[in-house]
Amino acid sequence: xxxxxxxxxxxxxxxxxxxxxxxxxxxxxxxxxxxxxxxxxxxxxxxxxxxxxxxxxxxxxxxxxxxxxxxxxxxxxxxxxxxxxxxxxxxxxxxxxxxxxxxxxxxxxxxxxxxxxxxxxxxxxxxxxxxxxxxxxxxxxxxxxxxxxxxxxxxxxxxxxxxxxxxxxxxxxxxxxxxxxxxxxxxxxxxxxxxxxxxxxxxxxxxxxxxxxxxxxxxxxxxxxxxxxxxxxxxxxxxxxxxxxxxxxxxxxxxxxxxxxxxxxxxxxxxxxxxxxxxxxxxxxxxxxxxxxxxxxxxxxxxxxxxxxxxxxxxxxxxxxxxxxxxxxxxxxxxxxxxxxxxxxxxxxxxxxxxxxxxxxxxxxxxxxxxxxxxxxxxxxxxxxxxxxxxxxxxxxxxxxxxxxxxxxxxxxxxxxxxxx
Amino acid sequence: xxxxxxxxxxxxxxxxxxxxxxxxxxxxxxxxxxxxxxxxxxxxxxxxxxxxxxxxxxxxxxxxx
Numbered sequence: 001x002x003x004x005x006x007x008x009x010x011x012x013x014x015x016x017x018x019x020x021x022x023x024x025x026x027x028x029x030x031x032x033x034x035x036x037x038x039x040x041x042x043x044x045x046x047x048x049x050x051x052x053x054x055x056x057x058x059x060x061x062x063x064x065x066x067x068x069x070x071x072x073x074x075x076x077x078x079x080x081x082x083x084x085x086x087x088x089x090x091x092x093x094x095x096x097x098x099x100x101x102x103x104x105x106x107x108x109x110x111x112x113x114x115x116x117x118x119x120x121x122x123x124x125x126x127x128x129x130x131x132x133x134x135x136x137x138x139x140x141x142x143x144x145x146x147x148x149x150x151x152x153x154x155x156x157x158x159x160x161x162x163x164x165x166x167x168x169x170x171x172x173x174x175x176x177x178x179x180x181x182x183x184x185x186x187x188x189x190x191x192x193x194x195x196x197x198x199x200x201x202x203x204x205x206x207x208x209x210x211x212x213x214x215x216x217x218x219x220x221x222x223x224x225x226x227x228x229x230x231x232x233x234x235x236x237x238x239x240x241x242x243x244x245x246x247x248x249x250x251x252x253x254x255x256x257x258x259x260x261x262x263x264x265x266x267x268x269x270x271x272x273x274x275x276x277x278x279x280x281x282x283x284x285x286x287x288x289x290x291x292x293x294x295x296x297x298x299x300x301x302x303x304x305x306x307x308x309x310x311x312x313x314x315x316x317x318x319x320x321x322x323x324x325x326x327x328x329x330x331x332x333x334x335x336x337x338x339x340x341x342x343x344x345x346x347x348x349x350x351x352x353x354x355x356x357x358x359x360x361x362x363x364x365x366x367x368x369x370x371x372x373x374x375x376x377x378x379x380x381x382x383x384x385x386x387x388x389x390x391x392x393x394x395x396x397x398x399x400x401x402x403x404x405x406x407x408x409x410x411x412x413x414x415x416x417x418x419x420x421x
Numbered sequence: 422x423x424x425x426x427x428x429x430x431x432x433x434x435x436x437x438x439x440x441x442x443x444x445x446x447x448x449x450x451x452x453x454x455x456x457x458x459x460x461x462x463x464x465x466x467x468x469x470x471x472x473x474x475x476x477x478x479x480x481x482x483x484x485x486x
Contacts, residue, residue, distance in 0.1 A: 044474070044476060047478075048476075048479045050479055050482075108479055108481075108482045140484075142482050144481055144482045166482050166483030166484065209482070210484060212483045234485060235485040236483070237483055270457070274455075275455050275456065278485055280485075283460075286458070287461055287465050287468070290442060290461060290462060291442075292461075292465030292468050293468050293475040294477060295475070295476075296477060296480050297479070297480040298480060302477040303477065304476065304477045305476040306477075306478070306479045318479065318481075319481075352477075408458065411453075411458055412442060412445060412450070415449045415453055416444065416449070
């Protein structure tokens with residue numbers, strides 16, 4: 001047994017694969033990777049590495065995909081990543097970048113709460129990462145934080161270290177504090193608001209990446225949007241709460257598509273506003289409707305090139321999969337013993353790089369699949385079938401895409417009317 | 422061996438998901454000002470010549486790339 005992930009509790013590589021084949025026949029029992037390679041398919045190299053530098057968090061958000069769902073593997077991992085692990089990660093990524101002549105790579109510092117690791121240690125990782133990559137390879141270092149520990153000194157340190165900071169905020173104070181609370185049950189909004197006031201200062205623009213907001217359909221969408229815009233983020237993204245067919249999302253109210261209704265209201269406001277803050281989800285829908293690609297994971301068929309390195313060195317798929325079943329994100333590999341090229345043959349990774357071939361027939365028969373791409377991979381899960389299934393948000397995605405489509409079509413029709421006089 | 426996907430359950434025949442812009446010069450959209458529509462079209466055009474290849478970035482980090 002060589003992998004830290006396996007040593008932690010999965011037993012053996014065979015045990016892990018057997019678990020995955022039972023829980024998710026697609027892709028683990030059904031995806032013919034050797035056949036695809038023989039037919040000329042080639043994987044997309046790793047581009048984003050998410051480094052789980054700290055496995056614990058100073059908040060206890062009730063929807064957290066790390067702590068509050070099926071996979072509880074965080075309990076068996078070291079709270080803090082050892083230098084040995086991040087150094088091995090960076091070295092492996094450097095070799096990977098050279099082997100594939102990558103033009104850009106990104107390191108995302110993540111947790112838990114990454115700022116619990118210490119600002120100077122994060123700066124040390126960022127510097128080591130940049131120095132290890134090829135000279136002609138663009139590098140970006142990002143960090144997603146809950147913002148509670150983001151004071152002036154920390155923001156200035158992040159800017160000095162070239163680490164771009166994303167902050168998670170769920171709208172207005174009451175809505176945010178309903179979900180994003182401390183372990184003692186206190187809301188975190190006041191601390192995050194203060195952090196964003198600092199991060200939003202013009203002199204800190206280089207350090208400000210943006211804001212993530214988890215959609216709550218029982219809240220006022222426009223009030224949420226206006227609150228977030230008031231923090232002047234360069235980028236916003238709205239994330240559907242992670243859910244699947246066995247653990248469906250809450251659907252408050254009478255509407256059959258409450259998430260689409262919420263997103264549609266925000267989209268209309270954003271679309272009418274003067275251009276300023278970018279919204280990844282909205283721009284992805286528009287790009288896809290216009291025949292372009294997507295850049296996020298929630299929509300579209302662009303290949304995913306993300307791997308996660310846990311605090312024990314385990315190389316995993318995106319940790320949103322932890323909402324599906326225990327072991328769903330595991331690959332059985334780790335940075336101390338394996339190269340990133342090896343993870344590119346993992347069925348879970350491959351399934352997210354083959355576009356429409358990973359979609360269910362019911363999705364392929366629906367014209368919207370060109371835009372939704374089947375939705376977020378984690379949201380397709382159904383126990384015993386796996387991930388080749390329509391999204392649990394299928395109706396919401398269709399309704400929201402249709403909403404944007406109508407808005408765009410109206411503008412395009414107006415532009416296509418010949419001007420007279 | 423890969424198994425066939427499950428049986429289709431139906432389609433929405435009445436809806437065309439992709440906006441048809443084939444008859445509309447891109448310049449008309451780009452000339453429409455600094456709108457989100459124009460910005461989206463520029464994004465599509467840039468992606469046609471993306472030297473890095475288009476990939477889906479990690480969603481749990483707020484970034485404009």
